[in-house]
Amino acid sequence: MSSLRYSDKLKTALDDLRPEFKELGQSFATLTKKREDLAPAFHRTFLLWKRETRRPFIAFIHELDHSMPVSNRKAYRSHPSYRAAQYLQQLAVNPDEKKRRGLTPLAALALTIKSFLPLCGTQKAQKEALEVILAATKWRDSDQGRLLTKIRRARAVGLPGAPRLVEAAKSTKAAVVAFERERVAS
Numbered sequence: 001m002s003s004l005r006y007s008d009k010l011k012t013a014l015d016d017l018r019p020e021f022k023e024l025g026q027s028f029a030t031l032t033k034k035r036e037d038l039a040p041a042f043h044r045t046f047l048l049w050k051r052e053t054r055r056p057f058i059a060f061i062h063e064l065d066h067s068m069p070v071s072n073r074k075a076y077r078s079h080p081s082y083r084a085a086q087y088l089q090q091l092a093v094n095p096d097e098k099k100r101r102g103l104t105p106l107a108a109l110a111l112t113i114k115s116f117l118p119l120c121g122t123q124k125a126q127k128e129a130l131e132v133i134l135a136a137t138k139w140r141d142s143d144q145g146r147l148l149t150k151i152r153r154a155r156a157v158g159l160p161g162a163p164r165l166v167e168a169a170k171s172t173k174a175a176v177v178a179f180e181r182e183r184v185a186s
Helices: 008-026 034-053 057-064 075-077 081-094 104-120 121-135 139-154 166-186
Strands: none
Touching: 008 057, 008 081, 034 057, 034 075, 034 081, 057 081, 057 166, 075 081, 104 121, 104 139, 104 166, 121 139, 121 166
């Protein structure tokens, strides 16, 4: 056991939670209805722990399951108890939140640029527009490269008044590829 002195309330909460938590850590793959009951108790006990000890999350998990390594981050992140604790914490804090849907900001920017580039007209005008856009971002070369890759891979959306998508996609892709080649050459 730990050499720290805990309040009776924290000791009782830890002792009540420890067996269920260890069982959950050992059978993380077979999580069922029990998670909904355990997550709020886990979160309340963790908040009590944190308020009283001012120690990190990993120390709390180690207090519940002494078999979990503390000093080796790679080892404890792959430990079933740590993964179960992260899951319970997320379930208690955001029970209804789903994974993020939709495009990332970078992908949305790439889609927007690729959709509007055909409005520039010729391939040369599209390359010039890309130069201006990338210069305006003041991003590092690696980030600009990531954006160009996303632009090349994005599927343009049809805009009213824009050239037909098939022809626009070919000319835009050619403009982006030519622009990337020129950047690499210089």
